[in-house]
Amino acid sequence: MMRMRTLFSSVAVVAVLAAAPIAQAVRKPSLVLERVNGRVELRSGSSAPTSIDENKDRGRVLYQGDVLTCRDGASFTVLNSAFEEHRIDNCTSGYVVSAPTGASAAVLERYGRTGGRSRGSMLGLLLWPVTGIRTTPATASQLQWRKQSGGTLAATLKEAGSGRVLWTRSGIDAALGALRDADLAAALRAQVDAGKPAPVLDVRISDALNASATITLLDRAAEETLQQALASAGRDLSGDALHLVRADLLLERSLPREALDEYVAMLEGAPESTLLLTKASALAVEISDPRAADLVRRARAAGGS
Amino acid sequence: MKNRVAARAWRRTPSWLRVFVFLLPLMFAQRILELTSFEKTIESLAYRVLQARLHADASKIVIVDISDLQAVDVNGVPQKDARQQDLMTPRAALDDLAMALTDACAKAIAFDIDFSPDRNVFIGQEDPQFFKRWSELGIPVFLGVARAAGGPPESWLGNPEFARMAAGIVVPHATGSVAENGMPGPYPVYIPRLEPPGKNDASRGDDNLPTLAVALATAADGNLKRTLLGADSPLDAFTKTIADRPFGEGPNIPEFAVNYSSLDQLETTRILAKWDTNGRLAATNDWSSVADKLVLIGDVKGASADDTFHVANGQIASGVVHHAMATATLLSEPLRVFKPAARVVVDIVCITLVMAIVLPLKRKPPRWIRRRFHISTNKRNYLWWPAAKCLVILVLTAFGAWLVLRWGHVLWIDGFAVAAAGVLHAALDEPMETAIDKGMKHQAAHT
Numbered sequence: 001m002m003r004m005r006t007l008f009s010s011v012a013v014v015a016v017l018a019a020a021p022i023a024q025a026v027r028k029p030s031l032v033l034e035r036v037n038g039r040v041e042l043r044s045g046s047s048a049p050t051s052i053d054e055n056k057d058r059g060r061v062l063y064q065g066d067v068l069t070c071r072d073g074a075s076f077t078v079l080n081s082a083f084e085e086h087r088i089d090n091c092t093s094g095y096v097v098s099a100p101t102g103a104s105a106a107v108l109e110r111y112g113r114t115g116g117r118s119r120g121s122m123l124g125l126l127l128w129p130v131t132g133i134r135t136t137p138a139t140a141s142q143l144q145w146r147k148q149s150g151g152t153l154a155a156t157l158k159e160a161g162s163g164r165v166l167w168t169r170s171g172i173d174a175a176l177g178a179l180r181d182a183d184l185a186a187a188l189r190a191q192v193d194a195g196k197p198a199p200v201l202d203v204r205i206s207d208a209l210n211a212s213a214t215i216t217l218l219d220r221a222a223e224e225t226l227q228q229a230l231a232s233a234g235r236d237l238s239g240d241a242l243h244l245v246r247a248d249l250l251l252e253r254s255l256p257r258e259a260l261d262e263y264v265a266m267l268e269g270a271p272e273s274t275l276l277l278t279k280a281s282a283l284a285v286e287i288s289d290p291r292a293a294d295l296v297r298r299a300r301a302a303g304g305s
Numbered sequence: 306m307k308n309r310v311a312a313r314a315w316r317r318t319p320s321w322l323r324v325f326v327f328l329l330p331l332m333f334a335q336r337i338l339e340l341t342s343f344e345k346t347i348e349s350l351a352y353r354v355l356q357a358r359l360h361a362d363a364s365k366i367v368i369v370d371i372s373d374l375q376a377v378d379v380n381g382v383p384q385k386d387a388r389q390q391d392l393m394t395p396r397a398a399l400d401d402l403a404m405a406l407t408d409a410c411a412k413a414i415a416f417d418i419d420f421s422p423d424r425n426v427f428i429g430q431e432d433p434q435f436f437k438r439w440s441e442l443g444i445p446v447f448l449g450v451a452r453a454a455g456g457p458p459e460s461w462l463g464n465p466e467f468a469r470m471a472a473g474i475v476v477p478h479a480t481g482s483v484a485e486n487g488m489p490g491p492y493p494v495y496i497p498r499l500e501p502p503g504k505n506d507a508s509r510g511d512d513n514l515p516t517l518a519v520a521l522a523t524a525a526d527g528n529l530k531r532t533l534l535g536a537d538s539p540l541d542a543f544t545k546t547i548a549d550r551p552f553g554e555g556p557n558i559p560e561f562a563v564n565y566s567s568l569d570q571l572e573t574t575r576i577l578a579k580w581d582t583n584g585r586l587a588a589t590n591d592w593s594s595v596a597d598k599l600v601l602i603g604d605v606k607g608a609s610a611d612d613t614f615h616v617a618n619g620q621i622a623s624g625v626v627h628h629a630m631a632t633a634t635l636l637s638e639p640l641r642v643f644k645p646a647a648r649v650v651v652d653i654v655c656i657t658l659v660m661a662i663v664l665p666l667k668r669k670p671p672r673w674i675r676r677r678f679h680i681s682t683n684k685r686n687y688l689w690w691p692a693a694k695c696l697v698i699l700v701l702t703a704f705g706a707w708l709v710l711r712w713g714h715v716l717w718i719d720g721f722a723v724a725a726a727g728v729l730h731a732a733l734d735e736p737m738e739t740a741i742d743k744g745m746k747h748q749a750a751h752t
Contacts, residue, residue: 030425064459080424090430098422098463104455104499111552112477112493114451115612115624116419117371117394117604285613285621293606296613296621300572 027063030097031078034058034085038074043067043094052076064099126203126211127290134216134254136223137188139261144290145203145211147177155179156202157187160214166191166199174205192217218255226253240266247279256287264291274302344722348483351721352490355710356565356617359640363567363633365525367598368575368625369406372606374398375584394418396429399602401586402578403439403446406600409592413445413524415517417474417603417612417625421453422463436467445524447517449474454514455499461514472520476627477550481565481615487550488642489716490617491560492631494519494533494547499555518631521599526636533561533639540713543647546639562640562716565616567633571626575605601629641715652723655702659727663697686735694731698724 027045036057041049044066052060052068062068068076068091075089081100088095105114128144129135143155154170167187172179191199197217204211218226226249233245247262263280270276277299284292376392399416406414420432427433439446450471453460461471473496483489498512515523523529533546549557574594579587603625604612612624622630634640643651702724709715 065464078426080426082424084424086426088430093431093434095430096427096433096464098425098427099457099459099465100425101422101453101460101463102456102500105452107499107553107555108451108455108475108496111550111558112475112480113612113614114419114454114474115476115614115627116417116449116451116474117612117625281621297606300620 027065028100029061030064030066030100031062031080033060033062033076034079035077036074037076039071040074040076040091041069041071043069062097064097066097067094068097069094125205126201126213128257129201129213129215130288131213132216133257133287134218135257136218136255137185137192139255139258140188140201140215140217141181141185143179143181143184143201143203145174145177148174148205150175151205154204155184156204157184158200158202159191159196160198160200188215188217192220192223195219218253222253226250226255240269256283257289260284260287260289260291271298272302274299277302345483347722347725348489348718351706351718352483352716353618355706355716355718356490358707358710359564359566359714361564361567361630361633361637363570363574363629365412365598365636366567366571366574366629366633367411367595367600368571368605368629369402369595369600369602370575370577370605370625371399371402371602372604373577374580377584393428395584396431396435398580398584398586400435400438402602403442405586405590405592406595407442407444410596411444411592411600412597413447413521414439414442414600414602415447415472415521415628416449417517417601417628418449419451419474420448421450421461421471423452427463432462433464433467436462436464436470440467440470445520446470447472447520447524449517450514451475454496457498457500457502458512458514471514472517473514474517474624474628476614476624477560480563480627481617483718484550486548487558488548488560488562488640489718490563490565490640491548491550492516492518492563492627492634494559494561497556497558516631517601517628518635521601521628521632522635525599529635533635538713540641540715543644543650544641544713544715545644546641548642561631561634562642563616563627563631564634564637564640565618565630567630567637568616568620568622568626571629571633577606599632601625601632603628638714641713643715643717643719648719651717651720655705655720655723656727658701659698659730663694663701663727663731686739691732691735694734695728698727698731702727 033052036052036054040052042052042057042062043049044063049069062078068088070076070089070091075087075091077085077087080086108114126143126145128142129140145153151174152170153172153174155168155172156165157167158165167181167184169181169184188199191197197219198214199217200212200214202212229249230246233242233249237245243262243266247259247266250256250259250262260280260283263276263283267273267276267280277295281292281295281299283289284295371394374394377395399418403414420428420436422428422432429435436448439448448462448467448470450461451474453462454473454475458468458471459465461468473493475493475496477484477491477493479487479491481490484491493516495513495515498514502512519529519533547559547561549559552558576590576592576594579590581587603623605623605625613621614624614627616622616627616630702720706717706720709717
């Protein structure tokens with residue numbers, strides 16, 4: 001039964017898209033009615049409202065400007081242009097079907113960023129590690145997540161592709177917000193040694209609250225070269241000069257998180273340094289580090305970026 | 306024989322004319338310089354220096370920071386931990402804010418929030434009702450559009466009825482910098498329609514989505530279009546306030562340059578909106594400072610990385626502050642750049658001035674200097690005079706750039722690249738001339 005429904009919906013969506021150029025001359029098709037729960041009325045154009053039949057109208061094409069009004073706490077579900085289901089339940093005063101939004105946003109990405117207030121003003125659950133930011137096993141094993149008021153967190157490291165579990169730990173206090181795990185570091189190290197430097201980390205508090213990140217690890221040869229360079233710098237330098245050189249070496253190898261840690265370490269000694277705050281805030285913004293907001297604020301206060 | 310004639314001709318050539326011969330390859334070098342990143346580096350530095358000398362009045366603009374407003378799900382329930390695509394800025398709270406600002410006699414309101422539908426579905430299920438309500442407030446209200454920017458007008462806010470409230474909030478990647486083509490520190494005037502019109506879409510000539518700053522500034526200044534397009538100033542003959550940025554195979558995007566000097570002023574007048582525990586606007590907010598002002602509403606304190614942009618001096622500003630600075634630019638005085646033909650003329654004039662006045666400087670230093678300092682002829686020729694020439698060229702260029710900036714708000718950033726060519730010539734002029742003279746003498750001795 002479910003399969004039939006899915007098939008029916010898919011056929012309807014394809015039919016909508018295929019019929020779009022023909023229908024465009026009159027009204028533009030926008031959504032497909034997927035499910036109806038309760039009594040819903042449809043007003044299309046200037047015609048009088050008609051009741052939606054739960055069975056007959058499944059897969060019905062909804063056009064720009066159509067109004068669906070729910071009676072007695074009814075709701076309905078539509079398929080959008082990406083075949084995603086959307087449940088509409090705030091419809092007692094009439095839900096107006098939007099005009100098709102088109103696909104110009106993807107084209108505009110070459111020109112600029114969309115900007116505007118983020119839809120979710122909070123960051124995601126997993127703060128570190130982050131997909132797309134290169135790092136080392138030692139740094140990647142320092143997990144950071146948004147602190148919760150309670151509950152426990154489970155984290156699992158899986159091999160990319162096969163999904164084989166490499167490390168797992170449950171019962172972590174979700175209120176902690178951070179965890180450093182030696183076994184996780186060892187598992188990550190083993191992946192680097194095996195030449196598989198892109199494992200996936202899943203964290204989960206509940207079914208509704210989970211996140212994952214693909215960890216991009218520095219390969220073994222590059223890490224050895226880096227360690228040699230860092231050791232060489234350590235022999236010749238100390239204090240802030242050492243941190244500065246280490247930060248440069250790390251940035252040269254595209255390890256922004258590690259470089260940021262060096263700048264943050266320097267900031268402990270010189271908390272109002274405009275230069276350090278500018279560099280640290282720029283790095284933190286670039287990698288969406290949870291410290292970004294604080295660093296940017298401090299940098300502005302210090303007169304930097 | 307030919308060499309002897311050439312040598313005689315060279316000796317008879319006045320020294321100021323000889324400079325032309327040296328400058329030809331130099332001008333060629335300058336054109337090559339324009340193609341390299343070094344040229345861009347010089348221009349970027351000049352741009353930053355000139356930006357620091359600017360002043361824009363942002364006293365007519367107020368930013369309302371809604372960072373503390375918690376995101377909610379489609380049912381209006383705060384959900385800190387939901388997926389971002391399931392969240393939105395609560396419309397009831399924004400409605401409270403719009404009403405409060407209207408009551409406080411704000412001149413116009415603009416939201417730096419993307420209200421356009423997502424894949425044909427309104428973000429808030431009651432969005433059309435709120436749009437309708439805000440359109441009837443009695444003051445201009447502009448709603449941000451990003452997802453549907455570049456589409457037909459009816460798609461901007463999901464209904465053609467609301468198209469006049471739509472304003473683009475797309476911020477260029479090149480913001481705060483000197484881009485390859487178009488304006489330095491660019492901000493779009495409008496987002497052109499990127500999708501080809503359908504069969505039933507009669508082209509009405511208003512398919513371009515005005516950007517937030519332009520929409521807001523137009524609400525305050527009816528003559529803005531005239532000012533921007535240049536119909537009033539005598540400078541319009543050789544400068545322009547808008548440049549077209551080529552954008553793939555689609556239509557060009559016209560841009561103007563943002564004056565970032567109002568950043569600090571906007572920071573001091575910013576209002577942080579306070580909300581009660583139910584997510585509604587707190588009664589303790591003081592809106593007295595928004596009377597007769599253009600109000601931009603957005604996230605400043607907690608702006609996400611996607612809504613954070615670089616400005617000219619390397620600082621970072623949130624999107625709403627960026628839009629506010631662009632609005633202040635339009636209301637103060639748009640920045641100008643030279644038109645391509647005028648730029649070439651200015652380059653030629655500058656090079657001529659350098660050739661005619663600066664480079665021929667070879668006189669002996671004043672007597673009091675010669676008495677006080679014993680400077681050898683070689684040092685004088687190879688060190689002191691070249692250094693003095695370089696200094697004069699740089700000072701004159703800086704003065705010229707400052708003058709056109711103060712007088713006409715013209716950003717003459719490529720002038721410093723011309724100066725770099727002049728400095729290069731001043732440094733190499735004497736060794737080159739000596740080498741040529743030696744060559745000629747050697748040739749004459751042989752013949």
